[in-house]
Amino acid sequence: PTYDLIRSAGRVVLNKRLGVWMVPGYEDVLTVLHTPAIFSNAAYGMGELPPILDGAEIMINADPPKHQPLRKVALNAFVRRSLRKMEDTIQQVVTDLLDDPALADPLAGGGEAELVNAYCRPLPAQVIARLLGVPLSDLPDFVRWSDDLSALMDSGQRGTPEHQLRWQRGADSGVEMKAYLTDQINRHRREEHDDLINDLLVANENGILDDKELLATCVLLMIAGNETTTKLIGTSLRLLGSNPDVRRSLVEDPSLMANAVEEILRYEGVTTIVPRNLTQDTTLAGVDLPAGSIVMALLGAANRDPEAFEDPNRFDISRHTSNRHVAFGHGIHLCLGNQLARMEARLALSAFLNRYPDYDLGDWQYRGVFLTRGLEYLKISVGR
Numbered sequence: 524p525t526y527d528l529i530r531s532a533g534r535v536v537l538n539k540r541l542g543v544w545m546v547p548g549y550e551d552v553l554t555v556l557h558t559p560a561i562f563s564n565a566a567y568g569m570g571e572l573p574p575i576l577d578g579a580e581i582m583i584n585a586d587p588p589k590h591q592p593l594r595k596v597a598l599n600a601f602v603r604r605s606l607r608k609m610e611d612t613i614q615q616v617v618t619d620l621l622d623d624p625a626l627a628d629p630l631a632g633g634g635e636a637e638l639v640n641a642y643c644r645p646l647p648a649q650v651i652a653r654l655l656g657v658p659l660s661d662l663p664d665f666v667r668w669s670d671d672l673s674a675l676m677d678s679g680q681r682g683t684p685e686h687q688l689r690w691q692r693g694a695d696s697g698v699e700m701k702a703y704l705t706d707q708i709n710r711h712r713r714e715e716h717d718d719l720i721n722d723l724l725v726a727n728e729n730g731i732l733d734d735k736e737l738l739a740t741c742v743l744l745m746i747a748g749n750e751t752t753t754k755l756i757g758t759s760l761r762l763l764g765s766n767p768d769v770r771r772s773l774v775e776d777p778s779l780m781a782n783a784v785e786e787i788l789r790y791e792g793v794t795t796i797v798p799r800n801l802t803q804d805t806t807l808a809g810v811d812l813p814a815g816s817i818v819m820a821l822l823g824a825a826n827r828d829p830e831a832f833e834d835p836n837r838f839d840i841s842r843h844t845s846n847r848h849v850a851f852g853h854g855i856h857l858c859l860g861n862q863l864a865r866m867e868a869r870l871a872l873s874a875f876l877n878r879y880p881d882y883d884l885g886d887w888q889y890r891g892v893f894l895t896r897g898l899e900y901l902k903i904s905v906g907r
């Protein structure tokens with residue numbers, strides 16, 4: 524309803540309270556994302572990172588021409604890692620989490636389990652840690668650091684005690700993680716390993732990235748996909764819980780899963796907004812916007828634009844060719860981890876449905892966060 528309201532107010536709408544311009548239409552969102560010379564990523568806050576990057580630029584904040592080399596190294600490393608190897612890693616993490624007594628025992632005993640903390644949250648952090656090659660014994664530290672850093676994306680209002688606490692915790696964890704990753708990178712320089720840090724070093728053989736940028740890339744990979752993938756898996760389990768027919772069809776025909784994940788991303792995508800900063804005066808959809816303005820491309824609204832998607836408010840996993848959602852953005856900043864995130868969601872959901880084809884939803888609660896949307900908790904039970 525909020526998206527419809529914004530859409531009815533115009534193609535470019537000023538949010539007077541925040542002083543930002545909102546762009547809800549699919550085609551207009553694409554225009555914004557495809558014109559980085561005017562709609563810049565420079566002021567993009569990765570939440571509020573504490574000063575752990577030593578001033579190194581990260582791709583999500585970079586504009587052309589700096590953006591391309593930063594992205595190229597990470598992209599090459601991802602290609603080297605191959606989806607096949609990523610699949611093995613994800614499958615292992617998924618199985619371990621489903622076998623964990625914290626999740627398995629209450630459900631086996633006919634009780635209730637809370638899925639966000641038991642399943643959705645640890646999954647992406649463990650996957651990226653294992654991909655990067657963090658030894659299993661260091662995994663708990665690693666997951667804690669990444670949780671603390673990811674929590675900064677959602678750190679509440681500045682000046683409040685909650686914000687202060689989260690910031691300090693994030694900063695402390697950031698320092699620990701930086702020291703740890705620096706050691707890991709040095710270790711990988713001495714010995715070859717079959718992991719993503721090795722792939723990054725190989726992809727950077729020509730020294731495109733300096734040491735600070737290399738470290739910053741690892742940090743970015745660590746945190747960019749955590750909160751988002753957690754939220755995607757949680758949202759999916761909630762949606763499938765509320766739509767038993769859809770769930771049943773996925774249990775009967777697992778080949779529908781890939782398309783179901785695409786429809787979930789369209790229908791209830793996680794990253795609802797990406798912000799841009801105007802580098803110059805410009806006109807968008809007939810509205811004059813001054814340099815320095817902040818423009819919010821509303822990905823969530825674009826994915827429900829009736830001019831781009833037929834009957835957009837209908838959740839329909841058979842929506843095939845018409846599904847051109849922008850849940851991972853578009854253009855030069857298209858989510859680098861989109862294939863990884865898709866695979867994590869597919870495998871996490873398939874394995875879960877295999878084990879618990881008939882779960883019942885208990886309480887769940889969305890947490891309204893500015894740029895991303897997802898569940899704070901999701902309780903389920905089986906066989907009641």
Ligand code: HEM
Nearest residue numbers: 582583747748751752755794797851852856858859860864
């Ligand atoms: C960029 C969403 C998972 C790494 C983006 C952008 C979106 C997005 C919308 C574009 C931002 C912009 O245009 O300003 C998501 C969602 C995810 C997810 C919804 C999960 C469901 C991941 C994962 C990783 C990752 C798993 C890596 C491990 C990145 C990086 C960028 C990015 C590095 C910056 C790309 C660039 O600036 O060139 N993501 N993401 N993301 N994402 Fe993701």
